[in-house]
Amino acid sequence: MSIPALPTVWNVYNLRGSPFFQDTLVQKHDHRSLDLFVGRQAELDSLRRYLHGRDGTRQALGGVSGVGKTTLVQMLKVQAVADHYFATETLVPFMTGDTPETFFGRVLGAVYETILANRPMSGGNPAMQAAQQMVRAARLPTGGGGLSLFGFGSSFAKGVTLTAPKGILIDGPRVLRDLLTMIREAGEVRGLLLHLNNLENLTTGDLAVAADVLLSLRDNLLMQEGLHVILVGTTDAVHDVVNKYPQIRNVFRTPVHLQPLDLPEVHELLRVRYHHWRLDRKRAASPPVEPAAIDRLFEAFQGDLRGLLKALDDGAEECIGLRHPIASAASPSSVPPVALAELAEALQARYYALMHSELDKPRVGPLEQWLRHDPAAVVTQKELMSLWSLSQGGVSQVLSDLVGAGYVFAHPRKGKGAIQYGLSGKSRLIGGIVG
Ligand SMILES: Nc1ncnc2c1ncn2[C@@H]1O[C@H](COP(=O)(O)OP(=O)(O)O)[C@@H](O)[C@H]1O
Ligand SMILES: [Mg+2]
Incomplete structure (x- = not known):
């Protein structure tokens, strides 16, 4: 006997579930098959x-x-x-x-x-x-x-x-x-x-x-x-x-x-996932998120596909079906894709709350200072010492915690120069620069 799946909110897009999972792909796995591999x-x-x-x-x-x-x-x-x-x-x-x-x-x-x-x-x-x-x-x-x-x-x-x-x-x-x-x-x-x-x-x-x-x-x-x-x-x-x-x-x-995928490849990655995850195999799936929102989010996540997919998953979960008139039985597929503005707003609120629950005060303070200063800035430890008024040891401790929790990432070193740090996509969303 095959047990029918329970309905999910994703069904309004003719999807079986969230196509934005973040796991690695696995050969012959039904939902996360390597058939989804691109580029x-x-x-x-x-x-x-x-x-x-x-x-x-x-x-x-x-x-x-x-x-x-x-x-x-x-x-x-x-x-x-x-x-x-x-x-x-x-x-x-x-x-x-x-x-x-x-x-x-x-x-x-x-x-x-x-x-x-x-x-x-x-x-x-x-x-x-x-x-x-x-x-x-x-x-x-x-x-x-x-x-x-x-x-x-x-x-x-x-x-x-x-x-x-x-x-x-x-x-x-x-x-x-x-x-x-x-x-x-x-x-x-x-x-x-x-x-x-x-x-x-x-x-x-x-x-x-x-x-x-x-x-x-x-x-x-x-x-x-x-x-x-x-x-x-x-x-x-x-x-x-x-x-x-x-x-x-x-x-x-x-x-x-490995360089980041380019934007057309990211759209292809999602297109393949939507297709693979469609509920009614005879109909196409409709994209749950607007392509322009994908563009901006991918830019904010700077090549980090896992972060992008997590944000899409989290954002869609907050937005789907909540900000639009409910589809009627006559036109079941009339739920429009989630747009950038609503996605960014929902994610800002969600990640702001997450930041406060994941990080203690001595980490949130410096992170917020950086966000107020310039969320797009790329900085060295030395610059952070003056921004945060902390010793070198203090900066490196805060940094390593923020990197570990995924709020900051270290750019790959170039030659002998000092390591440069930037805010991750999650932080940029909190800072409101996406959207
Ligand atoms: N070439 C690709 N084609 C399709 N999906 C990919 C590709 N590369 C990565 N992904 C997806 O992006 C996410 C992160 O990839 P992963 O391999 O775990 O990154 P890393 O090991 O570099 O941290 C996973 O969900 C994975 O399925
Ligand atoms: Mg890995």
């Missing part, structure tokens, strides 16, 4: 081509938060599978507090799971059994394991161990090598693509640790034959991790940096 052909081709004809590769992908990095690598993995590499939806994160042991344990778990997912019948192989024991020990809360957040078999394994069995770096590298040899001897399989994600959530200190971890695992992990690694994070995070040590820089390809 990025040149970057995909470049990352894909680099894998071929090499026994092992190390690439890095940088770009501002929300620009589409994780989604791009999801797509790359689908292509890699078509090219006879093993890959899965699983991402391997770096986490605060990582050591070479914990990180290695997490990678080994991901490699094991990737092989199992691509070749379920290989479970009985001696290399797989050795790996299974080690991974199990690394994930169990007792018996040398430590806290494990890993939902085994779940498609998006975010967690995983923070402590690992003591011996993992003694026997683990051999087990990993045996696994990689096994898959390549199975014929047809060229290697395994590993997606290391999430550098963007790390502090400067954690990034230095991530670089140290990679350095100490260079030969035992990065350089293993048959392993293809792609490291993902913000532009500066990727730069800092790859370039901290020459021994790492020399074995990585120069990082690829």
